[in-house]
Amino acid sequence: MIEVRNxxxxxxxxxxxxxxxxxxxxxxxxxxxxxxxxxKSVLLKHLIGLLQPDAGDVLIDGESIVAMDERQLLRVRxxxxxxxxxxALFDSMTVAENVAFxxxxxxxLTEAEIAGRVAGVLDVVxxxxxxxKKPAELSGGMRKxxxxxxxxxxxxxxxxxxxxxxxxxxxxxxxxDKLMVQVRDRFKVTTVVVTHxxxxxxxxxxxxxxxxEGRMYANxxxxxxxxxxxxxxxxxIDGVADAKEFLI
Amino acid sequence: xxxxxxxxxxxxxxxxxxxxxxxxxDAAASLFKWRVAWKDLLYQVYFIGVKSQSVxxxxxxxxxxxxxxxxxxxxxxxxxxxxxxxVVGVAVCDELGPVLTALMVAGRVGAAMAAEIGTMRxxxxxxxxxxxxxxxVDYLVVPRIAAGQIALPLLTIESICFGIGASFTVCVYLxxxxxxxLWNNMLRFTHDVDVVIGVSKAFIFGGIIALVGCHKGLTCxxxxxxxxxxxxxxxxxxxxxxxxxxxxLTMLQSILLRQL
Numbered sequence: 001m002i003e004v005r006n007x008x009x010x011x012x013x014x015x016x017x018x019x020x021x022x023x024x025x026x027x028x029x030x031x032x033x034x035x036x037x038x039x040k041s042v043l044l045k046h047l048i049g050l051l052q053p054d055a056g057d058v059l060i061d062g063e064s065i066v067a068m069d070e071r072q073l074l075r076v077r078x079x080x081x082x083x084x085x086x087x088a089l090f091d092s093m094t095v096a097e098n099v100a101f102x103x104x105x106x107x108x109l110t111e112a113e114i115a116g117r118v119a120g121v122l123d124v125v126x127x128x129x130x131x132x133k134k135p136a137e138l139s140g141g142m143r144k145x146x147x148x149x150x151x152x153x154x155x156x157x158x159x160x161x162x163x164x165x166x167x168x169x170x171x172x173x174x175x176x177d178k179l180m181v182q183v184r185d186r187f188k189v190t191t192v193v194v195t196h197x198x199x200x201x202x203x204x205x206x207x208x209x210x211x212x213e214g215r216m217y218a219n220x221x222x223x224x225x226x227x228x229x230x231x232x233x234x235x236x237i238d239g240v241a242d243a244k245e246f247l248i
Numbered sequence: 249x250x251x252x253x254x255x256x257x258x259x260x261x262x263x264x265x266x267x268x269x270x271x272x273x274d275a276a277a278s279l280f281k282w283r284v285a286w287k288d289l290l291y292q293v294y295f296i297g298v299k300s301q302s303v304x305x306x307x308x309x310x311x312x313x314x315x316x317x318x319x320x321x322x323x324x325x326x327x328x329x330x331x332x333x334x335v336v337g338v339a340v341c342d343e344l345g346p347v348l349t350a351l352m353v354a355g356r357v358g359a360a361m362a363a364e365i366g367t368m369r370x371x372x373x374x375x376x377x378x379x380x381x382x383x384x385v386d387y388l389v390v391p392r393i394a395a396g397q398i399a400l401p402l403l404t405i406e407s408i409c410f411g412i413g414a415s416f417t418v419c420v421y422l423x424x425x426x427x428x429x430l431w432n433n434m435l436r437f438t439h440d441v442d443v444v445i446g447v448s449k450a451f452i453f454g455g456i457i458a459l460v461g462c463h464k465g466l467t468c469x470x471x472x473x474x475x476x477x478x479x480x481x482x483x484x485x486x487x488x489x490x491x492x493x494x495x496x497l498t499m500l501q502s503i504l505l506r507q508l
Contacts, residue, residue, distance in 0.1 A: 045375075048379055050375050050378060050379070070378075070383060071383065073378075074378075074381045074382070074383060075381075077378065077379055077380075077381045078381045080379060081379070082376070082379040084372050084375070084376060085372075086371060086372060088371060088372040088373050088375065088376035089373075089376075090368075090373055090376070091371075091373070101380055101382075102380045102381070105380065105381070105382055106381060150380075151379075
């Protein structure tokens with residue numbers, strides 16, 4: 001269970017998150033949406049302790065991670081898998097070495113067992129046979145899939161996705177959406193997706209949280225959210241620019 | 249205005265020094281708790297040691313040759329030709345070997361470390377390491393510092409041998425000095441303690457190069473400009489730190505080791 005209490009964060013005096021609170025239950029699938037630069041990725045990084053808040057608290061399974069130092073956080077992070085916007089694959093390693101990284105560091109398995117697990121998870125994400133390729137040889141969509149394989153191979157309880165479909169064409173985006181749903185259902189993981197792609201939010205999120213001007217503007221089930229008549233929500237869902245933004 | 253600029257520079261320098269000290273402390277704690285990535289340590293020893301061979305050998309050999317020639321020119325005036333290699337031996341073991349090797353390795357390896365880790369930082373690979381429950385100090389910093397402290401003494405010994413050998417060759421075959429007296433005088437005036445001084449300096453310089461390179465990479469600014477600046481600063485700061493540390497080490501070693 002993830003609980004965020006009154007979280008605030010600013011950079012260089014500019015507030016990015018202002019008194020944000022919410023709760024995500026085990027096994028739930030939540031989409032966090034909001035405008036570019038609206039603090040979605042900053043919020044996601046707070047959930048796994050990559051950033052420290054100026055005020056407020058983050059609790060993972062009832063345990064506050066805000067006061068933890070980097071070494072204490074390592075224990076909590078074993079519950080998480082994270083897929084980065086740019087995949088963040090280690091470019092000096094092959095796909096297989098990237099995917100096996102967590103297993104090699106934290107589990108005592110034989111090379112044969114590791115190779116078997118890697119082949120299995122690569123098969124799930126549709127990258128069978130790419131074990132020996134370097135990240136530079138992969139397309140954007142393939143890199144995201146490899147990042148997802150690396151995040152789920154050690155079967156974490158929670159998977160965080162940071163803009164998983166940004167920069168991908170609609171067909172590849174569709175395949176990544178389906179993959180996230182498949183991973184959620186197969187591994188029974190809590191899923192948190194940060195996105196500004198409405199189709200991804202609708203498909204993956206059972207609940208939608210919307211950040212607006214640094215605050216939590218909406219927190220409702222997906223069907224309620226997408227049926228909302230609130231002008232701010234509607235404007236975001238329909239992708240309509242303000243008149244003054246149109247002039248820019 | 250000048251006071252503000254100067255105080256800002258001093259404050260930045262002290263902050264960086266403090267960050268380096270904290271990084272060194274974390275790395276030492278990690279090393280003593282055996283959290284090291286051994287496979288990566290071996291690779292780093294190969295990267296620093298084996299791949300620096302040509303740079304170190306050329307530096308060592310030509311420094312020995314130049315120093316031997318210039319010493320001969322001065323000593324020849326007072327008929328002390330056969331003492332040339334003794335001076336070269338002491339100078340190369342105590343100073344030229346460790347310092348020049350460290351400066352060359354700082355240029356090659358310090359820059360590479362800052363660029364590699366800096367690129368990992370700007371492409372979120374270090375954040376990815378952390379999400380995979382791996383401490384960047386255990387995985388990136390400790391193997392590099394340990395490898396620097398293993399490889400640089402070995403490179404320094406190699407550089408010393410090539411420096412003395414090249415100087416001997418120049419003195420005997422180009423300047424016509426008697427080889428037996430030349431060699432015996434070198435052995436008579438170059439002692440074990442000179443080699444110990446050189447190797448112990450190299451051990452410390454190896455740590456400095458890796459520590460500065462890793463620190464600059466881990467704290468580099470965003471984008472290509474940030475990585476570029478970190479790379480340049482890693483080389484400049486490592487070289488300056490080596491030269492300043494060398495003075496204090498020389499002073500300390502003179503007091504401690506020369507009395508033994």
